[in-house]
Amino acid sequence: MAEVLAPELKIPDPVEVTKAVTQIAEKSQHLVTEFLERQSAEALSAVENPVMGKAFLEMTQRLLANPAQLVNAQIGLWNTYMTLWQQGTAVLFGQKPEPAVTPARSDKRFKHDDWQQNALFDFIKQSYLLTAQWVQDTVTHVEGIDEHTKRKLEFYTKQFVDALSPTNFPITNPEVLRATIESGGENLLKGLTNLLEDLERGKGSLNIRMTDLSAFKLGENIAVTPGKVVYQNDLMQLIQYTPTTENVYKRPLLMLPPWINKYYILDLREKNSLIKWWVDQGFTVFLISWVNPDASLAEKNFEDYMLEGPLAALDAIEKATGEKEVNAAGYCLGGTLLAATLAYMAAKKDKRIVSGTFFTTMIDFSEPGELEVFIDEEQISMLEKRMEKQGFLDGSQMATTFSMLRANDLIWSFFINNYLLGKEPFPFDLLYWNSDSTRMPAKMHSFYLRCMYQQNLLCKNGGITIKGVPLDLGKVTVPVYFISAIEDHIAPWKSTFKGPKLFGGPVKFVLGGSGHIAGIVNPPAGGKYCYWENADLSADPESWLKGASKSDGSWWTNWLEWVKPNTGEQVSPRQPGDGKLKVIENAPGSYVTARLVK
Incomplete structure (x- = not known):
């Protein structure tokens, strides 16, 4: 079995760590103060946004009304886990069985070698994929829900499943683990600094940088056709x-x-x-x-x-x-x-x-x-109420919507790079354009x-x-x-x-x-x-x-x-x-x- 982690451990510089923690504390205090000042005027509470809560409540009621379907789904999950356990046992005895599940070809989350070569991380990957597949299949096959509500449930379930990917957590991401050991945790400190900077730039809302925003200037190195x-x-x-x-x-x-x-x-x-x-x-x-x-x-x-x-x-x-x-x-x-x-x-x-x-x-x-x-009527009406207050649709809201359509590529990959690995985003003109949001007039x-x-x-x-x-x-x-x-x-x-x-x-x-x-x-x-x-x-x-x-x-x-x-x-x-x-x-x-x- 391949060795899990064997990089050289780096001892962090105490002075540099102290400076970083001090800067983080100062930014955090500023952001918390700004956040609290803004809440009474701008915050949209869960009570004002009941759309998805109603949909998931209806799905739960439908599932409970049909316990046989839920039991069958659970049995199916147990069977897939048994297959995975059998495969894991075979690996311990030096065999190379076919995986119980593999990522889609378009899924870039598990490209690091450890996801394939290390038995532990391969098991974590397959466990996640099997569970994600089960959750999404269960939602898809709930009976008695109209098609529009079902599509919403499927979409937001996928958002939930994508968010819980093991790649998004330091302890279950082998690349992040290696970087943490090799840098003595400097990647996480730098990542926290990046996170706070993005919160500050977004005035309390998380605005993940997809690229180096200082690398481009219109009329100089992009949009230069005379x-x-x-x-x-x-x-x-x-x-x-x-x-x-x-x-x-x-x-x-x-x-x-x-x-x-x-x-x-x-x-x-x-x-x-x-x-x-x-x-x-x-x-x-x-x-x-x-x-x-x-x-x-x-x-x-x-x-x-x-x-x-x-x-x-x-x-x-x-x-x-x-x-x-x-x-x-x-x-x-x-x-x-x-x-x-x-x-x-x-x-x-x-x-x-x-x-x-x-x-x-x-x-x-x-x-x-x-x-x-x-x-749908509920969501458009809610959006119209928000636009009435501002006079326009804020560009960041539309950008978030489009990013959700490809969350793993346009949200979580940058979350991992910027916050877990502590890296600076790569200068990329297309992503600079993608980050350059525009508003839209409320009436239009x-x-x-x-x-x-x-x-x-x-x-x-x-x-x-x-x-x-x-x-x-x-x-x-x-x-x-x-x-x-x-x-x-x-x-x-x-x-x-x-x-x-x-x-x-x-x-x-x-x-x-x-x-x-x-x-x-x-x-x-x-x-x-x-x-x-x-x-x-x-x-x-x-x-x-x-x-x-x-x-x-x-x-x-x-x-x-x-x-x-x-x-x-x-x-x-x-x-x-x-x-x-x-x-x-x-x-x-x-x-x-x-x-x-x-």
């Missing part, structure tokens, strides 16, 4: 990027990013910037950079985002370039706004957008995936949750009315291109697949590899992921995929060939500021640099 802000209003700045080619396509390209995140995911670094790639292909690129709203914009709604976003941008682009017609693209929520805008323009006989591209965009919200667990976000997720009105003829105009996507006849991602957990591709069928013109649906971000930010030079395409959209998603052709490389080049017929002839490049709109400031502009947490 351009100028040429227009702005209360909700957005419009950036016009500097051309790099001898000639450009006649029709400009307008990009609508989501306002739930900042735009520079499309312009992180030169080698993976979609913005720079577009410019280098000969497009005159305009991009909307949404404001990070405060309480003064609480009354801004979805209609305002359309009028002051894409419609205002179209007017500005004409002044800047003299061109009325553009190609437009929207990412995620920006794509939902683009769809509504196209329907509004179709009703108004406005033909300025000649094609629409949708990145991981949901238009039919009937199957929203895991996000559905957060969308309430409309979005209720009219899109809860009532699914956009896909219904006349379901949504903008300025007295009922929206009908079937009247949109311009060509549209959908790119979705096969592993997307925010906008599941089988849900986005319904979107193209709602339009009245030529449509194309392409399925890319990876997830919500990497599936889109996939430059041709990287050669990481493939994509699938199939012109027949009449079938269900699974049948479509079975009949699709697979191509290696990036979907970017596929899109370029699709959009070229709508780009117009080549013309001389347009420099920002040469038209009727003068330069306000350099890209990336001031709206995007406003951070919620330093």
